[in-house]
Amino acid sequence: MKIIKQMYWMCSRQLPFILFLAYLLAIVTAPLFTPHDPLEINMNERLLEPSVEHLFGTDHLGRDLFSRILAGGQVTVGTGLLVLIIVLLSGVPLGMMSGFIGGRFDRYFMRIIDSFMAFPDFIIAIVLSGILGPGMLNLIFAIVVTKWGSYVRLARSTVLSEKEKDYVLMAVVNGLSTFKLIRKHLLPHVVGNVFVLATLDFGKIILLIASLSYIGLGAQPPTPEWGAMLNESTPYFHSSPYLMVIPGIAIMSTVLISNLAGDVLRDRFDVKG
Amino acid sequence: MIHIAKRLIEFMLFLLLLSFISFIFIKLAPGDPVKQMLHVDEVSVTKEQIEALRDELKFNEPLYIQYWYWLKRFFEFDLGHSYITKQPVLSELLSRFPATITLTCASLIVMILISVPLGTLSALYKNKWVDHMSRLFALVGSSIPSFWLGLLFIELFAVKLGILPSMGKGTAKHIILPSLTLGIAMSAVYVRLLRSSLLEGLNEDYVKAARARGISEKRIFLFHVFRRSLIPVITIFGMSLGSLISGTVVIEVLFAYPGIGKMVVDAIIRRDYPVIQGYVLFITILIVMINIFVDICYRYLNPEIRLKGVERR
Numbered sequence: 001m002k003i004i005k006q007m008y009w010m011c012s013r014q015l016p017f018i019l020f021l022a023y024l025l026a027i028v029t030a031p032l033f034t035p036h037d038p039l040e041i042n043m044n045e046r047l048l049e050p051s052v053e054h055l056f057g058t059d060h061l062g063r064d065l066f067s068r069i070l071a072g073g074q075v076t077v078g079t080g081l082l083v084l085i086i087v088l089l090s091g092v093p094l095g096m097m098s099g100f101i102g103g104r105f106d107r108y109f110m111r112i113i114d115s116f117m118a119f120p121d122f123i124i125a126i127v128l129s130g131i132l133g134p135g136m137l138n139l140i141f142a143i144v145v146t147k148w149g150s151y152v153r154l155a156r157s158t159v160l161s162e163k164e165k166d167y168v169l170m171a172v173v174n175g176l177s178t179f180k181l182i183r184k185h186l187l188p189h190v191v192g193n194v195f196v197l198a199t200l201d202f203g204k205i206i207l208l209i210a211s212l213s214y215i216g217l218g219a220q221p222p223t224p225e226w227g228a229m230l231n232e233s234t235p236y237f238h239s240s241p242y243l244m245v246i247p248g249i250a251i252m253s254t255v256l257i258s259n260l261a262g263d264v265l266r267d268r269f270d271v272k273g
Numbered sequence: 274m275i276h277i278a279k280r281l282i283e284f285m286l287f288l289l290l291l292s293f294i295s296f297i298f299i300k301l302a303p304g305d306p307v308k309q310m311l312h313v314d315e316v317s318v319t320k321e322q323i324e325a326l327r328d329e330l331k332f333n334e335p336l337y338i339q340y341w342y343w344l345k346r347f348f349e350f351d352l353g354h355s356y357i358t359k360q361p362v363l364s365e366l367l368s369r370f371p372a373t374i375t376l377t378c379a380s381l382i383v384m385i386l387i388s389v390p391l392g393t394l395s396a397l398y399k400n401k402w403v404d405h406m407s408r409l410f411a412l413v414g415s416s417i418p419s420f421w422l423g424l425l426f427i428e429l430f431a432v433k434l435g436i437l438p439s440m441g442k443g444t445a446k447h448i449i450l451p452s453l454t455l456g457i458a459m460s461a462v463y464v465r466l467l468r469s470s471l472l473e474g475l476n477e478d479y480v481k482a483a484r485a486r487g488i489s490e491k492r493i494f495l496f497h498v499f500r501r502s503l504i505p506v507i508t509i510f511g512m513s514l515g516s517l518i519s520g521t522v523v524i525e526v527l528f529a530y531p532g533i534g535k536m537v538v539d540a541i542i543r544r545d546y547p548v549i550q551g552y553v554l555f556i557t558i559l560i561v562m563i564n565i566f567v568d569i570c571y572r573y574l575n576p577e578i579r580l581k582g583v584e585r586r
Contacts, residue, residue: 115287121516122516131298252416255415259412
């Protein structure tokens with residue numbers, strides 16, 4: 001568990017990472033503080049400029065933009081986290097298994113993964129939402145499918161390189177059970193590497209969710225998703241520029257913070273994703 | 274040669290698999306295609322008409338025979354007709370494809386014009402202000418959603434200044450904003466990559482040797498370091514050609530640019546299944562072909578891999 005200790009040390013030292021975690025926490029708890037209902041339509045207060053009552057103004061249906069941004073953070077960032085969790089829980093064990101068993105199973109399995117990874121993620125997402133129809137659930141499924149392969153590969157390659165080392169051989173010679181070997185010796189390495197890759201990927205996942213929702217294949221109105229919000233208020237950008245600027249900044253700052261944190265982790269552990 | 278032949282056989286197998294998946298996809302799609310085809314201008318159709326068309330399309334045969342007929346049509350390049358426009362899918366795809374390719378090439382040019390100077394300067398003046406600026410550019414560029422950057426450009430150049438058109442296709446002016454948006458979004462990755470690749474190159478022993486021989490810094494940089502540093506950049510570039518084509522989808526929708534990306538997004542929203550299927554077949558074949566091409570090129574350019582491949586066999 002050395003890597004976990006290092007991470008703790010780093011968290012106490014590296015600002016971007018603290019910022020990232022604080023940001024995630026803020027996003028998750030934000031809906032508790034929304035001043036208005038993000039879905040409440042009020043046609044008397046359409047397209048109001050930012051004021052004390054409506055911090056970021058209101059959109060074309062009179063909904064409070066500040067509340068929608070906070071609620072949208074939970075949708076966008078929450079979806080991103082959900083995607084990552086599904087990918088990690090399904091990809092990492094399979095990758096470790098493939099690396100540990102090796103042989104023919106490993107070869108064929110990697111062949112399948114490779115052919116998946118030959119296609120750009122955006123194309124897979126488009127194809128899947130083409131088959132399944134637009135919608136948030138299908139979007140999650142599509143992004144999981146596109147991101148899955150690289151985690152399987154990373155878990156597998158980590159296991160492969162650790163498996164050959166002397167300490168593992170020693171443990172096997174001394175009669176350590178397979179289960180304990182995986183849990184005590186192999187898993188900590190895999191978890192560390194995968195964690196770095198996940199942080200680096202998080203920004204990309206957020207961008208995918210927002211872009212696909214913007215072109216209408218992800219979250220559907222009235223869901224307050226940042227990309228979908230931009231799509232919805234396109235006709236009003238000229239008269240009310242804040243409708244364009246604020247959701248964009250929300251997406252950008254999220255991705256920026258997670259990229260910064262990812263860079264710090266990558267430099268620290270030298271992982272190639 | 275053996276390698277190329279192997280890749281081609283793999284390609285054929287892949288095509289067969291892909292055709293099967295596509296066939297299943299169109300079978301599973303909701304709605305009766307026969308009714309969709311006959312459903313023009315809200316005119317009601319008789320049962321006899323439906324049955325006649327079903328017979329004509331061999332829909333009453335067992336599934337494997339249907340697949341056989343579908344496969345025959347597939348190899349005759351007949352991908353069916355769009356439910357909405359009633360046009361053949363393939364001709365629509367081909368008529369819109371040049372627009373996408375134009376956009377892709379223009380974005381590539383923008384990308385090279387930005388990333389090569391920035392990456393080079395950044396490596397040459399490491400930790401100076403130029404370097405800091407270009408790294409900031411790379412960080413912000415990879416964090417900004419491309420469609421939002423496009424929205425900002427539209428607001429600035431098309432609405433406020435009124436010098437460039439914001440949508441459609443036609444004159445050379447129409448391509449400026451879309452290609453600028455996509456080019457900037459793409460170049461963030463390459464600035465960073467070129468910088469690290471050049472920095473690695475500048476530390477190599479052969480550079481020190483060249484300096485010791487008294488070769489000028491300019492010559493060293495141009496003929497020794499720069500050339501070699503391009504290899505990893507070209508590799509990554511080859512791998513991301515596919516994602517460049519897919520990156521055009523969002524940009525095409527944003528700028529209402531009539532390429533194949535805009536076409537498929539419209540088709541998905543309107544549930545125009547033959548068009549979606551046609552796009553899927555078209556783009557997957559295209560990407561697989563690009564990948565094979567890049568692979569062959571790379572083998573040719575980099576003797577190390579070629580030799581290793583021979584050794585293994």
